[in-house]
Amino acid sequence: MASSSERNDARRGRNRHGHAGFRRPAHGVSDDWLWGWHAVEAALGNPRREPPQLILATAERARQIEARFGRQAALEVAESQRIAQALPQGAVHQGVALKSPPPQDWALADFAATRGAVLLMLDQVTDPQNVGAILRSAAAFGAAGMILQDRHTPKLSGALAKAAAGAVDAVPVARVVNLSRALDELTTAGWRAVGLAGEAERGVAEVLDGAPTVLVMGSEGEGLRRLVAEHCDELARIPMPGGFESLNVSAAAAVALYEASRPR
Structure with a gap:
């Protein structure tokens, strides 16, 4: 004692x-x-x-x-x-x-719609570890940037930044108020929006064609919200021949980014 x-x-x-x-x-x-x-x-x-x-x-x-x-x-x-x-x-x-305060946000207009360019958009993905891991994959596969919603998104610091291993400062990030309106703006600027959804008929490799693409990822529980999905040009799924029901959102993002980075 x-x-x-x-x-x-x-x-x-x-x-x-x-x-x-x-x-x-x-x-x-x-x-x-x-x-x-x-x-x-x-x-x-x-x-x-x-x-x-x-x-x-x-x-x-x-x-x-x-x-x-x-x-x-x-x-x-x-x-x-x-x-x-x-x-x-x-x-x-x-x-x-x-x-330190976070880095300055980018604007949607900063992202040039060039052939092969890929953006990631996250729809209510709120777990800091997942967002950090997705940023790290985005940096690894050369994504042009990431788009997050102002609300329901963790700060780009702390555990998120540790999981990202420097990608917070390597990948341009834009924050927007409304994801659906942001997709409309990007479509007008020449981007093609592909939403990842398990119920889609075609696989992501079939859908991607080398055009400037926004890959839209939903939360693990809810997936893409209806309005966000409706503003995508096409939905695609990640084929899983092993029969397992789903992937963690950060793993799904890595698979989609790998497919999008392949020359077409």
């Missing part, structure tokens, strides 16, 4: 050896943090971001940052435990974290 002096030390934030403890602050953690080397490196190299408000890095990571990006006014050398204090419980920070 702990002695009264040990209990008092614990309340003061010290451990039994007399060293300062690292208790998580009682207040909420800001959601403007990025952590992990790839996410922070990409953020520092993105000209569409404002200068970071604060960078916490171990001595080794601080040397890497200054070698790669020069001296950073916001950089603070910190112990690993100090970095962990600033972040959500269990965040795997790899010795570095950065606090």
